Amino acid sequence: MAKYLLQDAGINWLAIMALLTFFIVFSIALVMVFGRGRRSYEEVANQPLVDSYPTTDDN
Incomplete structure (x- = not known):
């Protein structure tokens, strides 16, 4: 019912709902x-x- 009241008043009810x-x-x-x-x-x-990986020179 509110949809029809807003429609007669020229208000875009979809825009208001969005x-x-x-x-x-x-x-x-x-x-x-x-x-x-x-x-x-x-x-x-x-x-x-924080460095989560320890650095080692054992490569």
Whole structure:
């Protein structure tokens, strides 16, 4: 029924639904990123600085 009310008013309801879907998904992603603690990112932040392969001259 709401679809027909929006159609008579000249509002594109598909565009509104797409915008709302994007906003909801983006908001969920933000909550997931900022909801994690700093400790969960420490290992990833130090990866470029840690040499995981020992260097030996036994080649």
